[in-house]
Amino acid sequence: MKHSLAGRVWPNATAAVLALGFLFPVYWMFNTAFKPTRDIITEDPVWFPVHGTLEHFATAVHAPDFWILAGNSVLVTVLAVGLSLVIALCGAFALTRMRFRGRKGILLTFMVAQMAPWEVMVISIYLIVRDADLLNSLLPLTCFYMLMVLPFTLLTLRGYVAAVPKELEESAMVDGCSRRQAFLKVVFPLLAPGLMATSLFGFITAWNEFPLVLVLNKEPAMGTLPLWLSQFQTRFGDDWGATMAAASIFAVPILVLFLFLQRKAVGGLTSGAVKG
Amino acid sequence: MAVQPDGAVEQTAPRTGKGGAPPTRRGGGSRRAVRGAPYLLLLPAMLATAVFLGWPMVRNLLLSFQNLNMKELIQHLTDWRGIGNYQEVLGSEQFWRVTLRTLVFTAVNVVLIMVLGVLIGLLLARLGTKMRLTLSAALVLAWAMPVIAATTVFQWLFDSRYGVVNWLLDRLGQHGMAHYDWVGSQLSTFFVITVLIVWQSLPFVALNLYAATTTIPRELYEAARMDGAGSWRVFTSVTFPFLKPFFLATTFLEVIWVFKAFPQIFAINEGGPDRLTETLPIYAFTEGVGNLHFGMGAAISLLTIVVLLAMTAYYLRLTVTREQQEENEL
Numbered sequence: 188m189k190h191s192l193a194g195r196v197w198p199n200a201t202a203a204v205l206a207l208g209f210l211f212p213v214y215w216m217f218n219t220a221f222k223p224t225r226d227i228i229t230e231d232p233v234w235f236p237v238h239g240t241l242e243h244f245a246t247a248v249h250a251p252d253f254w255i256l257a258g259n260s261v262l263v264t265v266l267a268v269g270l271s272l273v274i275a276l277c278g279a280f281a282l283t284r285m286r287f288r289g290r291k292g293i294l295l296t297f298m299v300a301q302m303a304p305w306e307v308m309v310i311s312i313y314l315i316v317r318d319a320d321l322l323n324s325l326l327p328l329t330c331f332y333m334l335m336v337l338p339f340t341l342l343t344l345r346g347y348v349a350a351v352p353k354e355l356e357e358s359a360m361v362d363g364c365s366r367r368q369a370f371l372k373v374v375f376p377l378l379a380p381g382l383m384a385t386s387l388f389g390f391i392t393a394w395n396e397f398p399l400v401l402v403l404n405k406e407p408a409m410g411t412l413p414l415w416l417s418q419f420q421t422r423f424g425d426d427w428g429a430t431m432a433a434a435s436i437f438a439v440p441i442l443v444l445f446l447f448l449q450r451k452a453v454g455g456l457t458s459g460a461v462k463g
Numbered sequence: 464m465a466v467q468p469d470g471a472v473e474q475t476a477p478r479t480g481k482g483g484a485p486p487t488r489r490g491g492g493s494r495r496a497v498r499g500a501p502y503l504l505l506l507p508a509m510l511a512t513a514v515f516l517g518w519p520m521v522r523n524l525l526l527s528f529q530n531l532n533m534k535e536l537i538q539h540l541t542d543w544r545g546i547g548n549y550q551e552v553l554g555s556e557q558f559w560r561v562t563l564r565t566l567v568f569t570a571v572n573v574v575l576i577m578v579l580g581v582l583i584g585l586l587l588a589r590l591g592t593k594m595r596l597t598l599s600a601a602l603v604l605a606w607a608m609p610v611i612a613a614t615t616v617f618q619w620l621f622d623s624r625y626g627v628v629n630w631l632l633d634r635l636g637q638h639g640m641a642h643y644d645w646v647g648s649q650l651s652t653f654f655v656i657t658v659l660i661v662w663q664s665l666p667f668v669a670l671n672l673y674a675a676t677t678t679i680p681r682e683l684y685e686a687a688r689m690d691g692a693g694s695w696r697v698f699t700s701v702t703f704p705f706l707k708p709f710f711l712a713t714t715f716l717e718v719i720w721v722f723k724a725f726p727q728i729f730a731i732n733e734g735g736p737d738r739l740t741e742t743l744p745i746y747a748f749t750e751g752v753g754n755l756h757f758g759m760g761a762a763i764s765l766l767t768i769v770v771l772l773a774m775t776a777y778y779l780r781l782t783v784t785r786e787q788q789e790e791n792e793l
């Protein structure tokens with residue numbers, strides 16, 4: 188109301204520039220992926236994919252082992268996140284709804300576990316997995332990814348469980364449900380949005396994980412997509428079109444998931460594990 | 464932690480209810496069952512944490528006292544070395560140089576992320592609905608971009624021959640930059656990594672700060688404005704004090720994330736040129752897995768954890784005290 192014209196223009200102008208800055212790398216990835224090579228290797232950039240083509244996607248998809256690696260990635264991610272959701276939900280329920288000895292200690296354990304520096308633990312994990320003769324297998328990846336996302340999932344779900352009024356559960360139990368039934372029939376449906384939002388960060392973590400798979404699964408067909416993508420450029424020389432197509436294929440599932448779940452997830456993140 | 468069998472019965476009985484003892488429902492046995500239930504529910508989580516996090520930690524500690532190189536690895540030898548690895552690491556100039564580099568790298572990134580993130584968050588609060596949604600959407604897209612995909616895109620953006628960045632710099636009159644090799648020197652490689660990490664991390668801070676400012680009661684702002692406070696005064700006297708827990712938590716998270724940044728640095732140039740952009744996690748990795756000095760690598764990784772703990776000690780202590788207070792209030 189009392190802002191001057193300049194006072195109204197500069198926030199919008201800054202916001203526009205910022206939006207462009209944040210969007211550009213994502214846009215440039217897709218733009219490059221859809222342009223024919225002659226429009227990529229140019230003195231002046233071609234800003235729009237006017238001669239749209241899918242040849243780079245074909246190159247990327249036909250790269251050796253692509254479908255196997257994509258399958259590995261999906262399998263490991265879904266299993267790891269699914270398992271951690273189940274395990275975390277049990278734990279979160281106990282931690283929010285029950286009073287028992289050692290509760291504080293357990294809570295702190297998960298808070299510390301959440302900060303575990305997995306990146307520097309690859310050395311000992313490598314030796315453990317090697318001694319178990321499980322190098323180049325998806326099982327260790329699934330287990331460790333599950334644990335990477337478990338503390339966060341558990342601590343965040345705690346907030347969602349606490350948000351379900353205890354009275355609902357109690358009245359269900361008065362109506363003759365066992366505690367287990369009350370949970371499955373009353374609490375669980377109310378938790379569904381929270382579970383979805385929480386799983387988003389699990390999906391991102393597991394889908395993106397890089398250092399561990401880099402060390403554990405050196406066999407080409409046992410890797411995951413992050414490994415494939417990071418080596419793509421080296422293997423395909425300077426074929427930036429194919430590289431950007433590969434990056435797009437890798438990024439799209441997460442981008443889509445994120446756009447769907449973001450709103451809930453941001454709220455969950457601030458109110459749960461990271462609550463101030 | 465002892466598993467109480469009564470708990471197990473209560474958990475499974477109502478469902479299976481197979482012959483023999485009738486399933487114990489609520490009533491006589493429930494007190495004991497309830498006492499065992501929380502431990503049983505927490506058992507899978509605790510067990511998994513012990514096996515997949517606790518054991519690697521212990522193993523890491525043991526390794527750091529061993530001499531474990533190529534030969535020992537192949538022949539499955541265990542050669543204890545006492546504190547030899549630590550003496551060697553702490554005595555090497557390289558380790559201290561990498562540590563200092565990591566601290567500076569973390570500090571620069573976190574300061575940039577927090578300052579810019581807060582500014583963008585405050586900007587979001589000032590915008591009209593349309594513009595705010597536009598900027599939020601852009602932020603969310605950048606945030607959602609998977610790390611390795613983003614790293615690959617930045618390599619392309621900063622490509623020396625056909626990269627957009629060099630083209631733009633050339634157009635802006637910096638003709639010397641036309642074919643500049645960004646990963647050719649230490650500082651320029653760090654520049655690319657920093658731009659990448661800041662670009663990826665800003666959305667989290669900005670969006671959360673904006674969300675947090677909406678929880679501040681309007682009256683506080685109005686009162687401050689009435690007293691004639693300017694934007695800076697409003698920030699220091701209302702926004703900051705009110706959101707102090709948020710600032711602490713976010714800074715803490717960013718310190719951890721930047722400190723641990725692995726894929727970005729590794730995928731951009733594998734810590735090069737000449738290992739000059741190695742931070743502690745990359746250094747531990749290269750020494751341990753790359754050069755097959757597992758014992759040394761384990762010692763470095765433990766020291767890395769110590770550095771991280773020292774950096775975050777203040778916040779950790781605060782969290783523990785707060786949890787204890789909450790516990791006492793219950």
